[in-house]
Amino acid sequence: MKILIVEDEIFPALHLESVVEALGCTVVGIAPDKATALRLAEESAADLAIVDLNLRDGLTGPELAREIAERYGTKVLFLTANPAQASLDFEGAVGIVDKPFDDTAVARALERIRKVAGGR
Template sequence: MSTHVVRRRLDRAAMKQRVLIVEDEFLIALDLADTIETMGLTVTGFASGRDNALDFAPFADIALVDINLSDGATGPEIGRELSQRFGVTVIFMTANPEQLGGDTGRTLGVLTKPVMPHVVEQAVDYAIASRVGGLAAVPRELQVFPHHRA
C-alpha cells in the first residue's frame, strides 16, 4: 500500500496529531519540522533535553526523540516517560540505536540516522495508524520494538 493511500485514509485523524521534536541539533530539528508540517501535522514544540520535552509532553501525540541530547544520553529515559506517563507514541531517531538497551518501555521503534524525509513521513504515518487503529505499512527502515508487532 502506498504512503499516499495510507495518508488519504488517515487524513482526518492525522490532522489532529501533534508532534514533539526532541533533538538538540538545530538544523536536524528544523528539517524534521518542515517534513512534519508538509504532512499537514502540527509541531507542538522543540526540546533539546529532558526538562523541555516533559514540558511539551501534555501537548503531544507523537514524539521523534534523539538519544544523545544537550543534557546527555537522556533520550531513552525521555521516550519511556513520554510513552508511559503521557501516552505519547515515541519513535527514536539516532545514529546509535545500540544505546537504547533492552528497556524501551512502550515506545514504538527506532530509525537509524541519517533519515530521509520520506522515511520520516512513512514512520509518522505508521505511528498515526498505531494510535487510531488504522492500517499502514511499516517502513523497512523502522525497527519496530517487539511489543508493538502484530
C-alpha cells in the same frame, strides 16, 4: 497528529519540523534537553514525540522517552545515529528511524504510526 521534536541540534530539528508539517502534522515544540521536553510534553498533550538519544544534557533520550510515554501516554519514535542504544521495551515505543534520516523514512514511520493509531 501533534508532535514534539526532541533534538538538540537545531538544523536537523528544523528540517524535521518542516518534514513533519508537510505531512500534515502540527509541531508543538522543539526540545534540546530532558527538562524542556518534559515541560513541553505536559503542556502540549502531544500524540507523538520524536526523540534523539543524545541530547544537550547527555544520553537522556532513552530515559526521557520512557517517562513521556508513561506519564502522558505519548507515543515515542526514536530518531538516532545509535539505534542499538534505543530500547523498544516499553509501552508507547513505536519505532526507530536512523540518523541521518531521509524524509521518506520519516514519512513511512509516521504513516505506520497513524495506521496503528487508527486501528488499521
